[in-house]
Amino acid sequence: MRTQVPVAIAFIAGVVMVIQFFVPTHHSMALRDTLLAWTRIISAFALVVGIGSLVSINISKLRRLSPGWIYAIVTLAGFAVMAVFGILGTKEAAAPAWRHTLDRCYQWLFDNVQVPMDATIFSLLAFFIASAAYRTFRARTFEASLLLAAALLVMVGRVPLGVEIGAKLHEAIWGGSTTAPVTPEWLQSLTEWVLNCPNTAAQRAIMFGAALAAVAQALRIIVGIERPYMSGS
Amino acid sequence: MPKRSVLGGGVALLLWASAAASGVEPPAPREAPSVSVPVAELPPLAPAELPLAPPAAVEAKDKPNDDATAIDLSWRPSPDDAPDSQRVMGYVVRRAEAPDGPYVVVGRVFTKGEGKFTDSSFSWKSKDREPPESAPPSPGGQGPAAEPSAGIPTDPAPVRADPRGQYYYEVAAFGLSEGRYEESAPSRAGPVTPREYWLDRDQINVLVGTVLCTIVVLGFLGFARRGRDFYVRPIAGLKAVDDAIGRATEMGRPLLFVAGLGGVSDIATVAAMAILGRIGRTAAEQGTRILVPCRDPMVMTAQREVVKESYLEAGKPDAYVEDDIYFTTDSQFAYVASVAGTMARERPAACFYMGYFYAEALILAEAGAMAGCIQIAGTDAVMQLPFLVTTCDYTLMGEELYAATAYLTREPRLLGSLKAQDWLKMAVAAALVCGVVFAGLGQILHLPETSWMLKFISLFETR
Numbered sequence: 001m002r003t004q005v006p007v008a009i010a011f012i013a014g015v016v017m018v019i020q021f022f023v024p025t026h027h028s029m030a031l032r033d034t035l036l037a038w039t040r041i042i043s044a045f046a047l048v049v050g051i052g053s054l055v056s057i058n059i060s061k062l063r064r065l066s067p068g069w070i071y072a073i074v075t076l077a078g079f080a081v082m083a084v085f086g087i088l089g090t091k092e093a094a095a096p097a098w099r100h101t102l103d104r105c106y107q108w109l110f111d112n113v114q115v116p117m118d119a120t121i122f123s124l125l126a127f128f129i130a131s132a133a134y135r136t137f138r139a140r141t142f143e144a145s146l147l148l149a150a151a152l153l154v155m156v157g158r159v160p161l162g163v164e165i166g167a168k169l170h171e172a173i174w175g176g177s178t179t180a181p182v183t184p185e186w187l188q189s190l191t192e193w194v195l196n197c198p199n200t201a202a203q204r205a206i207m208f209g210a211a212l213a214a215v216a217q218a219l220r221i222i223v224g225i226e227r228p229y230m231s232g233s
Numbered sequence: 234m235p236k237r238s239v240l241g242g243g244v245a246l247l248l249w250a251s252a253a254a255s256g257v258e259p260p261a262p263r264e265a266p267s268v269s270v271p272v273a274e275l276p277p278l279a280p281a282e283l284p285l286a287p288p289a290a291v292e293a294k295d296k297p298n299d300d301a302t303a304i305d306l307s308w309r310p311s312p313d314d315a316p317d318s319q320r321v322m323g324y325v326v327r328r329a330e331a332p333d334g335p336y337v338v339v340g341r342v343f344t345k346g347e348g349k350f351t352d353s354s355f356s357w358k359s360k361d362r363e364p365p366e367s368a369p370p371s372p373g374g375q376g377p378a379a380e381p382s383a384g385i386p387t388d389p390a391p392v393r394a395d396p397r398g399q400y401y402y403e404v405a406a407f408g409l410s411e412g413r414y415e416e417s418a419p420s421r422a423g424p425v426t427p428r429e430y431w432l433d434r435d436q437i438n439v440l441v442g443t444v445l446c447t448i449v450v451l452g453f454l455g456f457a458r459r460g461r462d463f464y465v466r467p468i469a470g471l472k473a474v475d476d477a478i479g480r481a482t483e484m485g486r487p488l489l490f491v492a493g494l495g496g497v498s499d500i501a502t503v504a505a506m507a508i509l510g511r512i513g514r515t516a517a518e519q520g521t522r523i524l525v526p527c528r529d530p531m532v533m534t535a536q537r538e539v540v541k542e543s544y545l546e547a548g549k550p551d552a553y554v555e556d557d558i559y560f561t562t563d564s565q566f567a568y569v570a571s572v573a574g575t576m577a578r579e580r581p582a583a584c585f586y587m588g589y590f591y592a593e594a595l596i597l598a599e600a601g602a603m604a605g606c607i608q609i610a611g612t613d614a615v616m617q618l619p620f621l622v623t624t625c626d627y628t629l630m631g632e633e634l635y636a637a638t639a640y641l642t643r644e645p646r647l648l649g650s651l652k653a654q655d656w657l658k659m660a661v662a663a664a665l666v667c668g669v670v671f672a673g674l675g676q677i678l679h680l681p682e683t684s685w686m687l688k689f690i691s692l693f694e695t696r
Contacts, residue, residue, distance in 0.1 A: 022432060022433055022436055022439075022440050023431060023432065024298055024300050024432075024433045025300055025429055025430070026300040026301065026302070026396070029300045042531065043531050046529075046533070046534050047530045049530055049534055049560075050527075050533055051560070053530075053533065053559045053560045054559070054560050054562075056556065057556050057559050060556065067578055068574070068578050071574070114564070117566070117567070117570075118564065118565070118566040118567065121567075121569055121570050121596065122566055122592065125592060125596060128595050128596055128599040129595065129620075131599060132599060132623050133623070135623070135624070136623035206613070206615055206630055206631040207613075207615055207631070208658065208661055209631045209632035209654075209658060210613035210631035210634070212446070212632065212658055212661070213613075213631065213632035213634070213635035213636065213654055214500045214501075214504075214635060215443075215446045215450075216446075216650045216653060216654050216657075217500060217503070217504055217635045218500060219446070219447060219450045219451070219650070220450075220647065220650050221503065223451075223454070225644075225646045225647065225650075226507060226638055226647060228503050228504070228506040228507035228510060228539065228638075229506070229535060229538065229539070
């Protein structure tokens with residue numbers, strides 16, 4: 001019973017939603033809207049559980065003074081401040097002035113703390129791309145050498161510095177000079193070919209395989225032979 | 234001569250005279266409102282002072298393949314709607330339940346030329362059809378310049394109509410003349426009734442594909458049930474999963490599992506949960522701690538259940554620690570910072586990145602590499618695959634992510650569905666080859682669109 005009920009619910013919900021996709025009647029649309037509303041309600045409850053998890057884990061870190069407990073204080077303080085400012089602050093004209101002040105504080109913290117910190121983490125990508133490229137492009141194997149050659153080709157054809165290198169390369173091989181460096185036509189064509197043919201072909205092949213696998217996985221879940229919601233199969 | 238003809242002739246004469254004086258061709262005469270004034274008493278009339286000409290050939294049709302909540306309208310532009318003229322700013326669309334009205338505005342189109350508008354102000358819910366007490370003004374426009382301009386009346390939000398009714402439409406051109414709003418006489422269409430469809434015909438090819446896929450997958454499940462053995466190629470990333478868990482056990486360090494940024498409804502997240510179940514069971518058997526930081530509270534709740542079940546199946550329910558599957562934040566980069574911090578503090582021996590990833594994939598994988606973890610990734614996010622391939626020890630690409638449960642459990646029915654995928658891939662490849670050949674032949678032989686070769690290609694088009 002404990003396993004049959006979830007499997008039955010998964011089967012009925014899966015079949016109904018597949019049929020709903022192809023039947024555009026208003027009853028079908030109403031069913032979809034209702035299920036979406038349920039999802040929103042469940043996610044609201046799940047958010048409460050999530051917040052509970054965040055708070056309880058950080059409080060227990062503080063109690064035990066486990067390594068990094070100082071960050072738990074920052075997390076809890078940040079959470080409390082943003083929650084209070086966000087819930088009590090408002091832009092409504094009829095609201096008292098102190099609520100407008102809280103709203104402005106919330107906006108200020110968002111713009112001057114959250115956004116710059118997000119940007120900081122995002123900007124780490126530039127350094128991580130360099131370090132990942134260094135490790136990968138050490139041409140130890142045939143595949144790595146191929147990757148290195150393709151990457152160099154595309155970089156020379158696309159990146160501003162590469163454009164200058166390409167122009168110099170063209171001068172060295174075929175002579176002539178240009179006042180402004182431009183990517184030689186043959187290099188541009190080769191770069192485009194690498195991007196549009198082998199690269200796109202490989203991407204599409206992966207996407208086809210993934211889409212078919214997703215269909216098969218969905219069927220396995222609907223018929224109940226795979227139950228990821230119950231620790232696998 | 235009827236009065237209208239007298240006036241029309243008079244206006245044409247005036248226009249001809251003014252055009253002759255300026256050296257340009259006079260515009261074609263058009264119908265004007267009937268006024269009983271003798272031609273001799275008419276004041277001289279400049280072309281711009283003529284009323285706007287209405288649009289022509291207004292058509293109202295039911296929008297196909299919907300739940301009877303939309304009507305498509307189309308019309309030919311007003312003769313005054315010339316590309317070099319600024320007189321016509323757009324078209325106003327009105328709807329009525331009777332041919333004589335009253336007509337209410339359902340929208341404005343702020344584009345010139347051939348006009349199209351979809352009236353979607355229908356609702357099956359009677360509550361939605363009640364007029365609001367104070368309807369908020371709505372520009373009600375469609376098109377790129379839907380901002381209400383000064384001088385153009387602000388229309389009230391259209392009251393939703395009953396899809397079971399019969400409706401009439403009128404379309405009029407509008408513009409501003411010396412700051413004053415002007416509108417042409419309306420052109421009418423109707424009656425039209427929205428129609429409800431039982432099958433979305435635009436999706437028939439998708440339906441056929443779904444049915445075929447289902448038959449093939451269920452067929453192979455049947456073969457598997459009858460005991461047929463299926464060969465599945467070795468997948469290095471999945472073979473390494475047990476080794477990675479073993480390494481963590483030997484080192485006495487935890488495992489870290491990241492299920493990507495997808496929600497619980499993403500199929501990649503569902504596949505990730507299946508892998509988590511398997512990893513959780515092995516970790517429970519070996520007594521290794523598993524940390525699962527989550528970005529989505531719903532995913533967290535589901536993953537707690539999955540890991541709890543794994544510990545139960547391993548016979549170690551007491552070893553399950555709920556707080557090891559925890560919510561951090563739903564902000565993308567704050568989540569990355571949190572996971573990278575966990576890697577630095579907890580020093581996991583192995584990291585698993587399974588699910589759908591965005592720009593954070595590389596940051597996570599580099600942080601893991603710096604922490605000295607064995608890293609196994611699996612995603613169908615094509616744009617992130619190169620980053621994961623270059624930074625992780627093993628990467629499951631696309632379909633390999635979905636094959637993980639079958640591969641790890643070796644359950645015959647799951648392996649059967651993998652074999653079905655292979656056959657379906659072959660069918661897709663065959664269709665691709667046929668499509669390329671037929672499209673090529675179509676170009677070379679200049680085949681008409683009605684030829685069966687080009688019709689074959691159109692079978693795969695989705696709308």
